Amino acid sequence: MSAPSNILPTTVAVIGAGRLGGVLARALRQAGFDVQGPLDREDRIPASEIALLCVPDAEIAAAALAARQHATFLGHVSGATPLDDVDFSIHPLQTFTGAEDPDVFHGIGAAVAGRTPEAVAVAERLAHALGARPFRIDDAHRAGYHASASIASNLLLAVLDAAERVAVAAGIRPDDTRDLLAPLVTRTVQNWVRTGAPAALTGPIARGDALTVRRQRDAVTAGTPELTDLFDQLCDSTAALAEPRRASA
Numbered sequence: 163m164s165a166p167s168n169i170l171p172t173t174v175a176v177i178g179a180g181r182l183g184g185v186l187a188r189a190l191r192q193a194g195f196d197v198q199g200p201l202d203r204e205d206r207i208p209a210s211e212i213a214l215l216c217v218p219d220a221e222i223a224a225a226a227l228a229a230r231q232h233a234t235f236l237g238h239v240s241g242a243t244p245l246d247d248v249d250f251s252i253h254p255l256q257t258f259t260g261a262e263d264p265d266v267f268h269g270i271g272a273a274v275a276g277r278t279p280e281a282v283a284v285a286e287r288l289a290h291a292l293g294a295r296p297f298r299i300d301d302a303h304r305a306g307y308h309a310s311a312s313i314a315s316n317l318l319l320a321v322l323d324a325a326e327r328v329a330v331a332a333g334i335r336p337d338d339t340r341d342l343l344a345p346l347v348t349r350t351v352q353n354w355v356r357t358g359a360p361a362a363l364t365g366p367i368a369r370g371d372a373l374t375v376r377r378q379r380d381a382v383t384a385g386t387p388e389l390t391d392l393f394d395q396l397c398d399s400t401a402a403l404a405e406p407r408r409a410s411a
């Protein structure tokens with residue numbers, strides 16, 4: 163793999179050896195950067211052209227203070243945190259557990275921002291080197307952008323977990339639920355990607371089949387009463403999604 167242009171920084175210190183720091187260090191190394199790390203809090207911070215803080219959001223200010231004097235460009239990888247303590251940000255729009263291969267960045271979006279044009283260029287350079295697609299996000303819209311990402315990933319898991327629990331309460335073997343539900347989830351996501359949610363929606367709410375929805379709700383309340391509120395809220399949101407289509411039918 164060839165080294166990046168010598169006009170732009172090539173040494174990168176990755177600070178924080180958690181879920182994202184490890185895979186990011188591997189990927190940047192594979193992309194040709196001279197990478198130090200991932201460094202944990204006991205490690206000495208080396209001098210580098212770029213330092214990337216891969217620490218929990220609440221630790222960014224303290225970690226930035228410690229790293230500032232060692233790097234020309236200091237950045238973080240947080241979606242929601244503004245640029246108060248750093249020069250730039252690059253937020254990969256993906257979920258990382260730490261076990262991923264370096265090519266996990268290929269083709270994904272990466273939200274970039276910087277306090278100066280040079281700092282933005284550093285963030286974009288990193289994104290391109292990782293094989294990601296950079297797009298700009300400013301501090302005013304950061305929290306909303308990150309809320310969108312959380313809904314698409316973290317909150318989606320809460321919904322999928324609810325589906326599993328209701329399936330188990332209905333008598334499906336716990337070690338079978340994900341295998342049985344996965345094709346349905348996968349196809350639903352593929353349809354959403356292709357057409358958006360309103361056109362992808364099927365099922366009793368889309369059909370206006372209120373009796374079936376009532377039966378479902380009774381079953382949820384009987385087997386997993388703690389999920390009734392979630393079920394009701396999701397049914398309301400789904401009905402709003404279905405309404406324009408039903409009104410025009």
Ligand SMILES: NC(=O)c1ccc[n+]([C@@H]2O[C@H](COP(=O)([O-])OP(=O)(O)OC[C@H]3O[C@@H](n4cnc5c(N)ncnc54)[C@H](OP(=O)(O)O)[C@@H]3O)[C@@H](O)[C@H]2O)c1
Pocket residue numbers: 177178179180181182183201202203204215216217218219221224225239240241242253254255256257258259
């Ligand atoms: N994981 C994802 O899916 C994902 C996706 C996009 C962006 N991000 C962003 O990546 C950043 C890190 O998230 P993560 O999921 O990788 O968190 P994580 O798994 O909790 O890892 C954070 C790491 O930072 C270390 N750390 C804390 N304070 C430090 C300091 N002052 N100096 C050096 N290391 C320090 C922690 O070490 P200790 O264990 O010793 O505290 C831990 O190893 C966050 O800004 C997050 O928003 C994460």
